Amino acid sequence: MVALPDRGLMSAEDYLSWESMQQERHEFWDGMLVAMTGGTKRHNRVTGNCFKLLDDALADRDCEVYINDVIVQVQANRKFFYPDVVVTCDARDQDERLVNYPCLIVEVLSPSTELYDRGAKFACYRRFTTLREYVLVGMEEPGVEVYTKNAAGKWVLSEYGMEDVIELESIGVQMAVRDLYDRVDFQTDGDDDK
Secondary structure, eight states: OEEOGGGOOOOHHHHHHHHTTOSSOEEEETTEEEEOOOOOHHHHHHHHHHHHHHHHHTTTTTOEEEESSSEEEEETTTEEEOOSEEEEOOTTOOOSSEESSOSEEEEEOOTTTHHHHHTHHHHHHTTOSSOOEEEEEOSSSSOEEEEEEOTTSOEEEEEEOTTOEEEETTTTEEEEHHHHTTTOOTTOOSOOOO
8 A cells, every 4th residue: 555645635526536547446545545556366365265255145135245446435525445345235335336334344464454454444444333344364374353343332353263164243144264265375485465
């Protein structure tokens, strides 16, 4: 991720219009643009596996699963992000480019985005009244963290290893951690920074 201060501040309306004509993706923070850098094969594989598992599990439900290129409007006219995977089951989500009522967001961690995904981004995501779960999927080694909003409105962390099955309460889906990492080799060295 790279901030683009040379672009100056932009309105949300201008951002959405400008972004629709760009080849690269940019997030929007209070008028500033942040370029999304390229990913790796490992990141792409895990994100694709997650999308497929969720899309298959929700095929007969009134839920939509989106990957990478759909913008989530976190704060009206102030913050727009591109999560790796987002699920909405809310009939109000009719905009072609935006999700406004997510129930589940998944971020696949990479060295360059991990602190951002765990910190500032999660703090913003927690503003959603519809968001029930936030999932962080490890890339350096297999492991998944699921933050679930309980009945008292508190976020509770559950951690899962390679042999575990994740219970996604927000959408009533179980998913084996092993399936998230299908065809991912953790023995191979390489630059897996996103």
